Amino acid sequence: MRHTLPFAPQFYVTAPQPCPYLADRMERKLFTALQGDQAEKLNDALSKQGFRRSQNVLYRPSCAECTACLSARIDVTRFTASRSQNRVLRRNRDLARRATSPWATEEQYALFRDYLDSRHAAGGMADMDMFEFAAMVEETPVRSRLVEYTDPAATHDPRHGLRAVCLTDILDDGLSMVYSFFDPGEERRSLGTHVILDHVRIAQEMGLPYVYLGYWVPGSPKMDYKARFNALELYRGGRWQPMGDRDDYSAETHPLSVAPISEQVARITLPDTRPVTTG
Structure with a gap:
């Protein structure tokens, strides 16, 4: 089924x-x-409306009777790290951060495989080979970076001390953490938390107000970690709003909870792509 807005991108449903x-x-x-x-303008505009990027596609959940998935972002201007999060930052002070162009390496793929085999062995990405991994990283039509975290002391490590990686889009109002993975053998470091905290720090350094985390899903243990960050905002009812009490959110289904696809498409605000003229 295809739905089209006049003079606009075409929207589809899986x-x-x-x-x-x-x-x-x-x-x-x-x-x-x-x-x-117009890819960057579209990515900026739709990210503000709960969409996420995967390679050269922007998507948003549109399940028939369920609205549990909520796009989440951290308001950097209001964020303060908790005691446990400050401990995570201290435990990882030895890691070096390096932002590079989105170019896949064998060391990244080795870390990616260890991460998947340990955390998501039954997931949809479990069978990704090096070529598919490279496509995930490199096929980006927007301003993206790979942010690597390495342990300089691990001189004999086959991955050259690589501990965590995040594929990050730079939006006009923040950083979008497209996909991150880390060394599952370094549990004490809490690397997933550290990468998010460091992206908050990067956004602060760049003067950007938000860090986009993807979707938070009440009732899903694997998504629960996102609710541990304060100053969290959720895209709900067509607007961003502070999360508030997490117990106010439910994963219950209802047949009237989701608007028809044509109505969802009609509500999407697209960027102004008219050429700028001077006189």
């Missing part, structure tokens, strides 16, 4: 498939291609 977050549910996504000279 066929239902098993939900990776909640058992016994089917997921469906609304998506559009991200390409051409």
Whole structure:
């Protein structure tokens, strides 16, 4: 099924498939291609409306009876680290951060495989080979960076001390953490938390107000960590709002909870792509 806005990108809906977050549910996504000279403007605009990027596609959950998935971002201007998060920062003071162009390496892929085999062995990405990994990293039509975290003391490590990696988009109002992975053998470091905290710090250094984390899903243990960051905002009811009490959110389904696809598309605000003229 195809839905089109006048003079705008075309939006499509995926066929239902098993939900990776909640058992016994089917997921469906609304998506559009991200390409051409307006790709960055489209990525900026739709990220503010709960969309996420995967290679050259922007998508947002559009399940038939479920609205559990909520796009989440940290308001950098209001964020303060908790005691436990400050301990994580101290434990990782020895790590060196390096931001590079989105170019895949064998060391990254080795870390990626260890991460998947330990944390997501039954997930949809479990069978990704080096070529597919490279496509995930390198096929980006927008301003993206790979942020690497290395242990300089691990001189004999086969991965040259690589401990964590995050593929990050630079938006006009923040950083979007597209995908991150880390060394599952370094549990004491809490590397996943550290990468998010460091992205808050990068956003502060760049004067950007938000760090986009992807989707928080109440009722999903694998997404629970996102709710531990204060100053969290969720995209709900067509606008961003402070998270508040996490107990106010439910993963219950309802047949009238989701608007028809045509109505969802009609509500999307697109960037102004008219050429700028001077006189």
